[in-house]
Amino acid sequence: MRAQTGTEHHPDLRVALEHLLSAGGKRIRPTIVFLAGNMLGAPQEKLITLGASVEMLHTATLVHDDLIDGSLLRRGMPTLNARWSPAATVLTGDFLFSRAAKLAAETDYLPLMKLFAETLSVIVNGELTQLFAARGVIDRNNYYRRIYAKTASLFEMSALAAAMISTEDEIVRTMLKTYGYEIGMAFQIMDDVLDFTGEQATVGKPVGSDLLQGLVTLPAIYFAESYPDDPDIKLLAEGGWGNQERMDRLVEAIRNTDSNSRAISEARHHVDLGLDALRNFPWSQERESLESLARYIIDRNV
Numbered sequence: 255m256r257a258q259t260g261t262e263h264h265p266d267l268r269v270a271l272e273h274l275l276s277a278g279g280k281r282i283r284p285t286i287v288f289l290a291g292n293m294l295g296a297p298q299e300k301l302i303t304l305g306a307s308v309e310m311l312h313t314a315t316l317v318h319d320d321l322i323d324g325s326l327l328r329r330g331m332p333t334l335n336a337r338w339s340p341a342a343t344v345l346t347g348d349f350l351f352s353r354a355a356k357l358a359a360e361t362d363y364l365p366l367m368k369l370f371a372e373t374l375s376v377i378v379n380g381e382l383t384q385l386f387a388a389r390g391v392i393d394r395n396n397y398y399r400r401i402y403a404k405t406a407s408l409f410e411m412s413a414l415a416a417a418m419i420s421t422e423d424e425i426v427r428t429m430l431k432t433y434g435y436e437i438g439m440a441f442q443i444m445d446d447v448l449d450f451t452g453e454q455a456t457v458g459k460p461v462g463s464d465l466l467q468g469l470v471t472l473p474a475i476y477f478a479e480s481y482p483d484d485p486d487i488k489l490l491a492e493g494g495w496g497n498q499e500r501m502d503r504l505v506e507a508i509r510n511t512d513s514n515s516r517a518i519s520e521a522r523h524h525v526d527l528g529l530d531a532l533r534n535f536p537w538s539q540e541r542e543s544l545e546s547l548a549r550y551i552i553d554r555n556v
Contacts, residue, residue, distance in 0.1 A: 267346065282441070284309045285547065286412040290430055293540035294420035300361050304419060307357035307370070308412050314350035315377055315408075317343060322385065323467060366418050373411040376403050389468035390493050392478045397471065401442040402435075409438025429531045436528035437548045443521040444551055446471035447514050450505060452555070462505035468495035472520065474504075476513040522552055 284305035291301040319325070320333040321343045335343040351374070358370040380403020388400055413434030417427040449464050450473050464471050470478075470490065478487045486504040495501055508514070525548045535541050 283312050283412045287416045289540045289544050290413050290416035291420055293538055296420040300419045303357050303360050304415055307354045310350050310354035314347045317347035366415055373407050376407045380404050390491055392470050392491055405442035406435050406438030410434040432531040433528045436524045437551055440521040440524035440551050443472050443517055447517050450509050451514055466501050472517040473508050473513040476516045477508045
């Protein structure tokens, strides 16, 4: 991806891009692209271009997410907005969006460009929903819509796009789309579990940070369903997430119940559905790696 950011740009922009790239990351989305595409015999040049496009799109969304959320840490490192002004941060994210779109266009396949645009629209609409209509909302359907928009939509796009540049077979495309959707849902559920069970040094952000922003994730939903009269969960629903002492107590209460284990079971169910979507493909090293990647989502610690 480093080569695709270009060298002909403003020196401060290059510094910002180097900072983003140095933060690393798991690169799961382009990994899905490469594994699925190689399994189906996709042209290598298009596959590399698509993988870079997907990762740039993901990075751009993180830049804007961190600014919107006021996050100062990402993967244990200062975020871009912790060092730069909001305007510079937005423009850097915009630059990455433009480069991602340019790379997607270089696949020279119009349906893929439409998929790219639709996915970006889903992500942005999800951010708007989270910003204006999700704080303090304890509702499963709201939660599932949010995590699809935030995370699963890009996983889904990664798997489907790899299939689109490989084959015209709609059944194959649908199976890979299903795989991407299911492991994407599992990935975000596990992220939300780690927000309660992880340690800041490992996760790279303060524990319970979502709840302190009023974002009710699956472990908190399970807790609310089991303990609807808990005074802190009631305060959360009434808009009281700004009370850090009460929210810290709620985080600890959630950690001391089976709410996280129940959320993990739900994530595992999504992974099982994702694995089911791969079962009709002939065995290959790529298919085995896609299966291992799905299982890793449940087992990871960060």
